[in-house]
């Protein structure tokens with residue numbers, strides 16, 4: 436596992452996690468049986484937690500980190516990697532089998548949608564309940580309640596039972612409570628993604644504000660969200676920490692490298708058959724690799740079943756988050772009804788940032804207004820941009836020319 440030094444070394448450590456592990460059992464009956472056995476073993480003081488028994492697995496294994504005031508930790512990893520389990524341990528919802536968590540101060544958490552709310556009580560009553568759980572007096576909550584309702588932007592529905600709220604409304608209320616209660620440590624699971632983009636932007640601004648006095652732990656599969664607010668990353672894989680870094684660009688890239696990604700899909704009439712796309716900079720031997728700042732060359736090899744006198748080739752470049760970051764369009768080319776035609780396109784200097792990309796290749800017949808798209812090869816292949824530049828999450832990395 437790679438590890439880097441923390442930059443906020445002067446601020447106070449608010450979260451300390453040492454050797455944290457949690458195991459689960461894949462089968463409910465066996466789990467109940469182990470529960471009974473463990474209870475008995477506990478009485479006689481010979482519980483052996485380190486060993487996995489049949490059907491057990493480590494959902495969280497040997498996690499260690501420290502988080503200081505002012506830091507935002509992004510917990511990322513594939514589905515089932517153990518992120519939510521780790522958050523639940525940190526929030527005291529479940530006990531670890533091994534290890535220790537030390538948290539200083541008040542914890543605000545938004546973990547499961549609607550968790551922490553009583554569904555039959557109104558939004559307003561739930562604000563009071565949550566505040567009381569966090570240790571605030573009624574008077575203190577009275578002082579905050581208006582700000583919470585304003586932040587959530589659901590004043591109209593604040594006296595309605597929470598069970599009738601939409602998912603987004605629950606998130607709005609949950610985040611407003613967690614954020615406005617001045618937590619020292621704020622824990623947020625994927626739920627923010629449920630809110631609309633307007634609320635997500637507002638939440639990010641609120642998190643930046645909260646970070647002045649708190650530490651934040653944030654779980655998300657949205658790398659744009661992660662790179663927007665986190666300054667530390669832990670990449671989890673099967674319960675373990677694969678990477679701990681304060682280089683967010685590198686952390687995000689490692690997350691994508693660790694994912695299984697979809698293969699190519701072909702749409703369109705298939706009258707133009709794409710045999711091959713070669714991508715390189717000046718050196719054709721470095722196939723599939725473009726050097727940052729150097730020119731990029733795309734060579735396509737096709738078979739065509741018809742004559743197309745005026746065709747435009749479009750290459751759509753997607754980043755690992757499947758965001759379309761570039762569209763390259765060719766000059767008009769004339770395609771003959773023969774096999775094995777090769778076209779070379781020079782797309783000029785590439786300032787795509789260092790990362791991996793996918794391309795979709797589309798052929799438009801500009802002579803035929805009815806069937807404009809002849810072939811469309813979605814996610815046809817990937818390529819890499821390399822260089823000694825910094826890893827940044829922004830799709831384009833532009834530097835001032837000196």
Ligand SMILES: Nc1ncnc2c1ncn2[C@@H]1O[C@H](COP(=O)(O)OP(=O)(O)OP(=O)(O)O)[C@@H](O)[C@H]1O
Nearest residue numbers: 459460461494512513514515516517518519520521
């Ligand atoms: N109460 C439980 N009993 C048994 N297994 C559980 C329990 N809670 C979680 N698990 C298992 O622990 C593993 C980790 O789950 P967890 O929810 O922490 O993953 P995650 O990284 O948050 O995933 P996602 O990205 O899908 O939210 C999974 O295999 C899950 O099935």
